[in-house]
Amino acid sequence: MMTTTARRPAVQVTDFKKGNEMAALAARQVDYHVMGYYPITPSTEIAEELDEMYSRGEHSTKMVPADGEHGAAGICYGAAVAGGRVLNATSANGLLYALEQLPVQSGTRFPMVLNVVTRSVSAPLDIRGDHSDLMMALSTGWIILLARDPQAAYDMNIMAVRIGEHPEVRLPVIVAMDGFFTSHQKRRVRYFEDAGVVKQFVGRPNTPVNALDAHHPVTIGAYMNDPDLINNKYQLKLAMDAAERIIPEVFAEYAELSGRRYPVMDCYRMEDAEAALFILNSAAETAKDAVDRLRAQGKKVGLVSPNVIRPFPAALVREALKSAKAVIIADRADSYGAHGGNMSLEVRAALKDDPDNRAYCLSRVYGLGGKDFYTADAEEMLGEALEAVNAGHVDVPFDYHGVTAGDLSATMEPAKPLTKEEMSPGVAHAEWDEASRSLKVNVGGPRQLTAVPDRIAPGHGACPGCGIFPSLKQFLAGVEGHVVLLFHTGCAEITTTPYPYSSHRVTYIHNLFQNGAATLSGVVEMYRERLRRQEIPPDEITFIMISGDGGMDIGMGPTIGAALRGHPMIVLEYDNEGYMNTGNQLSYATPLGHASSTSHVGPAQSGKGFQHKDTAQIMAATHIPYVFTSVEGLGTDLTRKAAKAQWHVRQGHFVYGKVLSVCPLSWRYDERLGTEVAKAAVDCCFFPVYEVENHKTTISYDPEQRQKRIPVTQWLGMMGKSKHLLGPEYAGVLKAFEDEVERRWRRLKAMHEHPLL
Ligand SMILES: Cc1ncc(C[n+]2csc(CCOP(=O)(O)OP(=O)(O)O)c2C)c(N)n1
Ligand code: SF4
Ligand SMILES: [Mg+2]
Numbered sequence: 001m002m003t004t005t006a007r008r009p010a011v012q013v014t015d016f017k018k019g020n021e022m023a024a025l026a027a028r029q030v031d032y033h034v035m036g037y038y039p040i041t042p043s044t045e046i047a048e049e050l051d052e053m054y055s056r057g058e059h060s061t062k063m064v065p066a067d068g069e070h071g072a073a074g075i076c077y078g079a080a081v082a083g084g085r086v087l088n089a090t091s092a093n094g095l096l097y098a099l100e101q102l103p104v105q106s107g108t109r110f111p112m113v114l115n116v117v118t119r120s121v122s123a124p125l126d127i128r129g130d131h132s133d134l135m136m137a138l139s140t141g142w143i144i145l146l147a148r149d150p151q152a153a154y155d156m157n158i159m160a161v162r163i164g165e166h167p168e169v170r171l172p173v174i175v176a177m178d179g180f181f182t183s184h185q186k187r188r189v190r191y192f193e194d195a196g197v198v199k200q201f202v203g204r205p206n207t208p209v210n211a212l213d214a215h216h217p218v219t220i221g222a223y224m225n226d227p228d229l230i231n232n233k234y235q236l237k238l239a240m241d242a243a244e245r246i247i248p249e250v251f252a253e254y255a256e257l258s259g260r261r262y263p264v265m266d267c268y269r270m271e272d273a274e275a276a277l278f279i280l281n282s283a284a285e286t287a288k289d290a291v292d293r294l295r296a297q298g299k300k301v302g303l304v305s306p307n308v309i310r311p312f313p314a315a316l317v318r319e320a321l322k323s324a325k326a327v328i329i330a331d332r333a334d335s336y337g338a339h340g341g342n343m344s345l346e347v348r349a350a351l352k353d354d355p356d357n358r359a360y361c362l363s364r365v366y367g368l369g370g371k372d373f374y375t376a377d378a379e380e381m382l383g384e385a386l387e388a389v390n391a392g393h394v395d396v397p398f399d400y401h402g403v404t405a406g407d408l409s410a411t412m413e414p415a416k417p418l419t420k421e422e423m424s425p426g427v428a429h430a431e432w433d434e435a436s437r438s439l440k441v442n443v444g445g446p447r448q449l450t451a452v453p454d455r456i457a458p459g460h461g462a463c464p465g466c467g468i469f470p471s472l473k474q475f476l477a478g479v480e481g482h483v484v485l486l487f488h489t490g491c492a493e494i495t496t497t498p499y500p501y502s503s504h505r506v507t508y509i510h511n512l513f514q515n516g517a518a519t520l521s522g523v524v525e526m527y528r529e530r531l532r533r534q535e536i537p538p539d540e541i542t543f544i545m546i547s548g549d550g551g552m553d554i555g556m557g558p559t560i561g562a563a564l565r566g567h568p569m570i571v572l573e574y575d576n577e578g579y580m581n582t583g584n585q586l587s588y589a590t591p592l593g594h595a596s597s598t599s600h601v602g603p604a605q606s607g608k609g610f611q612h613k614d615t616a617q618i619m620a621a622t623h624i625p626y627v628f629t630s631v632e633g634l635g636t637d638l639t640r641k642a643a644k645a646q647w648h649v650r651q652g653h654f655v656y657g658k659v660l661s662v663c664p665l666s667w668r669y670d671e672r673l674g675t676e677v678a679k680a681a682v683d684c685c686f687f688p689v690y691e692v693e694n695h696k697t698t699i700s701y702d703p704e705q706r707q708k709r710i711p712v713t714q715w716l717g718m719m720g721k722s723k724h725l726l727g728p729e730y731a732g733v734l735k736a737f738e739d740e741v742e743r744r745w746r747r748l749k750a751m752h753e754h755p756l757l
Contacts, residue, residue, distance in 0.1 A: 009256070009257055009258050009259035010192055010193075010194070010197045010257050010258070011192070011193045011194065011197075012190040012191060012192055012193060012258070012259075013190065013191055013192075013193050014188065014189070014190050015188075015189055015190070015191065016186050016187070016188055016189070017150055017186055017187070017189050018045075018150055018182075018183060018184050018185055018186045018187070019117070019147065019149070019150040019153040019177045019178075019182040019183040019184070019185070020042070020043070020045035020046050020049065020117065020153075020183045020184065021045070021049055021150070022150045022151065022153040022154035022157075022189055022191070023046050023089070023115050023147075023153045023154070023157050023175070023177070024045070024046050024049035024050050024053070025049075025154060025191055026153075026154045026155075026157035026158050026191075026198070027046070027050055027059075027061065027087050027113075027157060028050065028053050028058055028059045028061075028195070029158070029191075029192065029195035029198035029199070030085065030087075030157070030158065030161055030198060030199070030202055031059050031060060031061060031085075031195070031199065032061045032084075032085045032086060032087040032113075033061065033062065033079065033084030033085050033086065033205075034061065034062045034064060034075070034076070034079035034084060034085075034086050034087075035047065035050060035061050035062070035063050035064065035086070035087040035088065035089075036064045036066050036071075036072040036073070036074075036075030036076040036079065036086070036088055037063070037064070037065065037066060037072050037088055037089055037090070038065070038066045038067075038068055038069045038071065038072040038090065038094060038554070039579055039582050039583075039585040039598065040069070040090055040091045040092060040093070040094035040119075040582065041091065041119070041127045041179075041582055041583075042091055042117045042119060042127065042128075042129070042179040042180050042183045042184060043089040043090050043091040043094070043115060043116070043117035043119075043179075043183065044089075044582055044583065044585060044597075044598075045183065045184075046089040046115055046117070047063065047065075047089060047585075047598055048583070048585070048597045048598055050063060051063050051597070051598045051599065051600050051605075052600045052602070054600075054604060054605055055600035055601060055602030055603070055604055055605035056602045056603065056604065057602070057603055057604035061087070063598070065585075065586055065598055065599075067553045067554060067556070067588065068097060068514055068553065068554035069090055069093075069094040069095070069097040069098040069554075070097050070098055070100065070101065072088055072090070072098065073088065073098035073100075073101035073102070073105075074101060076088045076101075076105070076112055076114075077101055077104060077105050077110065079112075080105065080110035080111070080112045080172075081108070081110055081210065081211045081220050082210060082211050082212050083205070083207040083210030083211070083212055083213075084205060084207075085112070085161065085205050086112035086113070087112065087113050087114075087115075088112065088113075088114045088115070089114065089115035089116075089117065090114065090115075090116060090117075091116065091117045091118065091119040091133060091179060092118075092119035092120060092121050092122065092127075092132075092133045092179075093121060093122050093133075093512055095116055095133045095134075095136065095137060096121060096133065096136055097514060099136060099137070099140065102137060102140035102141070102142060102172070103140050103141055104221070105142075105172045106140060106141030106142055106171055106172055106236060107141060107232070107233075107236065108220060108221055109170040109171065109236070109239070110170075110172065111161075111164035111165045111169075111170055111171060111172050111173065112164070112172045112173075113157065113160045113161060113164065113172070113173050113174075113175060114142070114172065114173070114174050114175070115153075115157070115174075115175050115176075115177070116133065116134055116137065116174050116175070116176045116177075117129075117176075117177055117178075117179045117182075117183045118130065118131050118133055118134050118176055118177070118178050118179045118281075118332075119133055119179040119370075120132055120133075120368060120369045120370065121133050121136070122512060123510075124499070125489065125510070125512075126369040126370065127179075127370075128179060128180055128369055128370020129178045129179030129180050129181055129183075129332075129367075129370045130179075130332040130333055130367055130368045130369060130370060130371075131176075131280065131281075131331065131332040131333040131341075132332075132333040132334075132368070134174075134176050134333070135331075135333045135335065135341070135342045137174060138309070138310060138342055141171065141172075141236050141240075142171065142172045142173060142174050142310060143160075143163060143164060143169070143171050143172070143173040143174065143240070143243050143247075143308070143310050143311070144173075144174045144176060144308065144309045144310035145159070145160055145163075145173060145174070145175050145176070145247075145307065145308055146175075146176050146177075146280060146281050146306065146307050146308065146309060147175055147176065147177040147182065147281070148177075148178075148182065148280075148281045148282050148284055148285055148305070148307070149182055149187055149282065149285060150177075150182060150185070150186070150187045150189050151187065151189045151190065151260065152177070152262070152307070153175070153177045153182060153183075154189065154191055155254065155258060155260055155262065156175045156262075156307075157175050158198055158201060158202065158254070159250050159251065159254050159262075160173040160175050161173075161202040162201065162202055162203070162250045162253075162254075163243065163246060163247055163250050165202075165203075165205060165206060166242070166243075166246050166250070167206065167208075168239070168242040168246060169239050169242050169243045169246055170208075170239060171236075171239050171240070171243060174310075176281070177281070177282075178281045178282040178283075179370070180370060181281075181282040181283075182281070182282050190258075190260075192258075197257065201253075201254070201257060240310070240311045241311070243311055244311045244313070247264060247308055247311075248263075248264055251263070251264070251307075262307050263307065264306060264307055264308050264313050264316055265304065265305075265306050265307070265313050265316035265317070265319075265320055266284065266303075266304070266305045266306065266307060267302065267303070267304055267320045268284075268288050268291055268302055268303040268304075268305070269291050269292075269295060269301070269302040269303065270302035270303070270304060270320055270324075271302075272300055272323070273300050273301055273302030273323075273324055274300040274301070274323075274324060274325045274326070274386070274389050275299075275300065275301045275302075275324065275325065275326045275327070275328070275382055275385035275386045275388075275389055276301065276302045276303065276304050276320075276321060276324045276326070276327045276328070276359075276385065277290075277291075277301070277302075277303050277304070277327070277328050277330060277378060277381055277382050277385065278303075278304045278305070278317075278321075278327055278328070278329040278330065278343065278344075278347050279303070279305055279329075279330040279378075280305060280306070280309070280332065280343065281305075281332075283330070283332065283366075283367065283373045283378075284303060284305035286373055286374065286375055286377075286378060287303050287305075287373075287375070287378035287381075287382075288303060289375045289378075290375045290376075290377075290378030290379040290382060291303050291378075291382070293375065293379060294379060294382055294383075299382075299386060301382045301385070301386065302324075304317070304320045304321065304327070309343070312346050312350070314346070314349070314350035314353070315350075317346075317347055317350040317351065318350055318351060318353065318354045318357065321347075321351060321357065321359055322354070322356075322357065324359045325358070325359055325360065325388075325389040326359055326360040326361075326362065326385040326386070326388040326389045326394075327347065327351075327359050327360070327361055327362070327385060328361075328362040328363075328364060328381045328382065328384055328385040329341075329343055329344035329347045329348070329361065329362070329363050329364070330344075330364045330365075330366050330381060330401070331343050331344050331363070331364070331365050331366070332365075332366060332367045332368065333365070333368070334365045334368075334400075339363070339397070339398045340363035340365075340397075340398050341363065341365050344361070344363035344364075344398075345363075347361070348361050348363075360385075360388040360389070360393070360394045361394070361397070362384055362385060362388060362394055362396070362397060362398075363397060363398040363399075364381060364384075364398075364399060364400070364401040365399075365400045365401065366381075366400070366401040366402050367402070371402055373402075377401065377402060380401070381401060410499075410500040411500060412499065412500050412501075412502055413500075415502070415504065415505040415506070416505070418453055418455065418505055418506060420481050420482055420539065422453050423452070423453065423455075423480060423481050423482065423483075424480040424481050425451045425452055425480075426480075427443060427444045427448045427449055427451055427452055427477070428441075428442070428443045428444070428449075428452075428477065428478040428479070428480060428639060428640075428642065428643040428646075429441070429442045429443070429643060430442075430643040430644050430646065430647035431647075432647075439644055439647060439693070441640045441643050441644055442643075443477075443478055443636050443639045443640050443643055444636075445636070446636065449474075449477045449636070449639060452476075452477040453505075454473060454476075454505070455476050455483065455485070455504070455505050455506045456469065456472060456473070456476070456496060456503050456504060456505065457503045457504075457505055458503075459501070459503055460495045460496045460503040461494075461495040461496075461498065462491060462492075462495040463663075463664065463665045463671070464664075464671050465662070465664040465671025465672065465674050466491070466495075466661075466662075466663065466664070466665075467574070467576065467632060467660075467661035467662035467663065467674055467678065468491060468492045468574050468576070468661050469492075470632045470633075471574055471631075471632040471638065471659045471661050472492070472546065472572075472574070474632055474636075474638040474639050474642075475572060475638050475639065475641075475642045475657070475659065476642070477639050477642070478638070478639035478640065478641070478642025478643040478645075478646070479542055479544070479570075479642050479643070479645070479646045480643075480646065481540055481541075481542060482506070482539055482540065482541045482542070483506055483507075483541065483542045483543070483544055484506070484507045484508075484509070484523065484541055484542075484543050484544070485504065485506060485507070485508050485509070485544050485545075485546060486508075486509045486510070486511065486516050486519060486520045486523070486543070486544070486545045486546070487508065487509075487510050487516075487545075487546045487547075488510075488511070488512070488513035488516045488545070488546065488547040488548060488551035488555060489510070489512050489513040489551070489581075490513060490547065490548035490550060490551060490580070490581050491548065491576070491580050491581040491663075492546055492548065492574065493510055493581075494581045495581075496508075497510065509523070513547060513548070513550065513551035513554055513555050514551075514554040514555050514558070515555065515558055516545050516547060516551065516555055516558070517545055517555060517558040517559040517561065517562040517571060518558040518561060518562065520543055520545045520562065520567070520569050521558075521561075521562045521565065521567045521569070523543060524543050524567045524568060524569055525567070527541060527543070540650075542569075542570070542646055542649055543568070543569040543570070543649075544569065544570045544571075544572060545569065545570070545571045545572070546572050546574065547559075547571060547572070547573050547574075548573070548574055548575070548576065548579075548580070548581075548587075549573060549574075549575040549576065549577060549578070549587045549588075549589035549613075549615070550578070550579040550587045551573070552573050552575075552589070552613070552615045553587055553588045553589075553613070556615075556618070559571055559619070559656075560618075560619075560622055562654060563619060563622040563624050563654045563656065564622055565654075566624070566652070566653060566654050567654055568649045568650075568651075568652045568653060568654065569649060569654060569655075570645045570646070570649055570654075570655045570656075570657065571619075571654075571655070571656050571657070572657045572658075572659065573615060573656075573657070573658045573659070574659050574661035575589050575615070575658055575659065575660055575661060576661045576662065576663040576666070576667075577589050577590050577591065577594070577612070577663070577667070578590050578596050578663070578666055580663050580665070580666050583597055584596050584597045584665075584666035585597050585598040586598045586599045586608050587613075588610075588612070588613035589612050589613045589615065590608045590612060591608065591611070591612045591686070591722070591737060592607070592608055592609075592610065592611045592612065592733060592736060592737045592740065593606055593607040593608060593722065593724075593725045593730060593733040593734065593736075593737055594607050594608050594721050594722050594725075595607045595608075595720075595721045595722070595724065596608065596666070596721065601724050606724075606730055606733045607721075607722075607724070607725075607733070611736075611737070611740050614744065615656075615658055616628075616629050616656070616658045616690075616692075619656040620656075620692045620697075622654075623695065624653060624654045624655065624656060625648055625651075625653045625655075625693065625694050625695075626644060626645060626648040626653065626655045626656075626691070626692070626693050626694075627655070627656045627657070627691065627692040627693075628641040628644070628645070628655075628656075628657045628658070628690070628691040628692070628693075628700075629657070629658045629659070629660075629687070629688065629689055629690055629691070630657065630658075630659050630660075630689055630700070631659060631660045631678050631679075631681070631682055631687065631689060632659065632660075632661070632675075632678065633675045633678060633679065634679075634682070634689060634700075634701055637689060637700055637701065638659060641657060641691065642657075644691075644693070645657060660678055660681055660682070660687045662674040662677055662678050666721065667719045667720070667721050667722075668719055668720025668721050669718055669719050669720065673718070676718070677715070677718050677719065680710060680714060680715040680718060681715050682701065682703065683703040683708050683709060683710045683715075684703075684709070684710050684711060684712045684714060684715040684741070685703060685704075685709065685712075685741055685742070685745040686712060686715060686741050688744075688745060688748050689701040690748060690752070696755055697748065697751035697752050697757065698752060699748065699749070699752045702749075712734075712737065712738050712741055713725075713726055713734070713738075716734075725737070
């Protein structure tokens with residue numbers, strides 16, 4: 001893959017690090033102006049590492065946590081047109097969610113660097129590595145460099161800046177490493193001791209056009225029709241052509257500096273190879289062992305593996321496979337229906353242009369969803385190619401490699417249906433009282449509520465002391481009859497549906513957390529339409545979406561949309577103040593100053609930099625008839641509100657509820673203290689418990705009136721994530737937080753007291 005050059009390289013440090021750490025290290029040394037990002041496994045660590053470094057004052061890159069990947073891509077585009085250096089990192093559906101912005105960035109020719117830590121695209125949801133995300137980016141006009149190991153993750157991240165910013169290129173660059181295989185596995189690595197070496201190599205950013213030069217106003221992104229558009233795109237094609245020339249030049253210059261030489265096409269033992277394997281990234285390193293083993297048996301095999309796939313090195317493919325008699329092209333993604341993955345189609349097309357090349361081509365899809373690729377797999381593939389050489393024909397031009405029958409007993413057993421009668425024990429009841437012109441609710445006492453069967457069975461994988469499931473239990477106890485649940489991605493989803501198991505005893509749907517409310521809207525509309533056409537029995541079903549607070553960042557738009565359309569359904573947000581299932585990154589609901597894995601506390605940063613999101617008030621502003629907040633353990637408050645919510649849905653309305661949900665793991669407190677921590681959040685007025693019913697705000701539990709109010713500091717001191725705020729050095733942050741809590745509480749009190757507010 002890389003060889004050592006003769007010239008003396010700059011001074012370097014030897015270390016043991018993983019790909020994500022190396023990408024972050026390179027970024028720290030480049031010292032980008034801005035990073036716009038949104039967490040998604042397995043790329044999140046890059047932002048986490050950089051945030052931690054920032055908190056220690058080790059770089060000055062402004063880290064901007066976006067509201068989703070589309071937003072992150074927008075932030076990056078804006079930052080790039082404003083003339084500075086820009087970084088992003090994403091994976092899987094995150095890349096797809098950003099995809100729409102990628103041609104905007106390349107089409108207007110603003111360079112930036114995007115790390116794609118490859119991962120399988122949902123559905124089914126799988127967090128491990130394949131190339132199904134990366135292959136979607138092939139036609140976006142971005143240069144794509146591959147980083148097959150942690151060392152390459154560092155080196156490519158540095159070279160990407162120079163390549164993309166070259167005056168003849170001016171294109172954004174993706175650096176792609178394999179999720180988990182490269183991003184999370186530590187290897188021996190070397191990096192420049194002095195960041196100045198990197199800074200000198202990348203030089204000062206050269207931005208011929210930018211949005212901040214008031215003396216030279218420019219129009220960026222003019223509307224363009226035919227005949228100009230095709231000419232514009234031709235220029236992009238020419239830029240890619242230029243990149244084909246410039247990439248090896250930059251690689252060579254970097255080799256002088258680092259001692260590490262990256263060929264555009266890595267050919268391993270191809271000199272006299274009759275059978276070759278074409279494969280990308282980390283799997284190529286594994287396959288080299290297979291080549292060695294087969295060579296030891298006297299078999300003429302070799303390996304071809306590009307370090308760049310955009311521009312696709314077609315000429316180098318032809319050159320590498322000039323004398324091969326068969327090539328097996330392995331793709332870690334399928335281009336469904338195309339009879340081969342993307343690389344296989346491109347290699348075949350490249351070879352077609354060499355009239356003398358008669359190599360048999362075999363296309364194989366392997367390693368989807370992170371399925372391991374061992375030396376034995378590469379041996380088997382090379383064996384197939386050798387067989388084609390010996391037989392003089394190809395039996396199976398395209399197939400999957402490594403598919404097994406699986407465990408045939410592993411089916412998702414349908415749950416024993418809960419009957420309408422079982423689910424309607426008459427414990428929770430809401431009724432309109434004309435005399436008082438209000439809704440009267442009766443939910444019985446806690447003992448009666450235990451008569452309601454659990455719709456979610458106890459066998460889930462959440463941490464001990466997790467607040468989600470007691471909250472869901474108390475909420476669902478107030479909803480009678482059939483329900484259909486839609487869960488956003490998050491801890492509640494991950495811990496209840498690990499295939500082939502499901503904790504759900506009622507119908508459950510998952511969609512990614514940017515789009516659940518729209519999905520449930522579709523379900524509701526179809527329910528109504530099929531009822532109208534008498535295609536389904538006239539059973540009442542209550543539709544409920546369960547989301548985390550993170551889902552109310554990225555999925556806020558569709559939720560507001562569903563509310564404005566007035567689709568009869570309940571959206572219940574469990575707010576644990578962060579993106580917990582992905583490792584405790586900040587969400588917009590994370591309070592000011594609180595520590596998370598993307599809001600570290602250190603000499604240069606005091607935890608999260610902005611105030612917590614007030615989703616309940618945002619939703620109240622859609623003027624839906626019922627919005628509530630609650631917390632588990634406040635008597636039967638949550639169950640009563642569930643009964644009310646169902647009543648409003650039965651009237652044909654959209655309802656929004658938000659529940660504070662404790663997370664011992666990431667809030668860092670003793671898991672036995674959950675109820676106290678939650679109660680303190682309410683008693684210090686950080687999390688007011690109230691409802692907005694028919695536009696009238698009523699505080700359900702007023703700690704002041706009950707003489708239970710405690711200082712905010714008492715709550716903050718209970719949790720490892722916020723304790724630091726009690727120290728004198730954070731007095732300013734604490735004051736800002738206390739003031740905001742007080743302002744919001746006073747405003748709520750005023751709304752409670754005044755019917756028109
Ligand atoms: C488009 C997209 N971006 C990012 C992710 C990664 N991701 C999945 S769940 C999650 C956080 C969810 O946070 P929240 O909704 O608060 O639920 P919690 O994990 O806290 O229960 C993130 C960042 C994803 N699956 N899809
Ligand atoms: S990380 Fe937190 S929210 Fe997620 S399961 Fe564990 S305790 Fe619950
Ligand atoms: Mg959360």
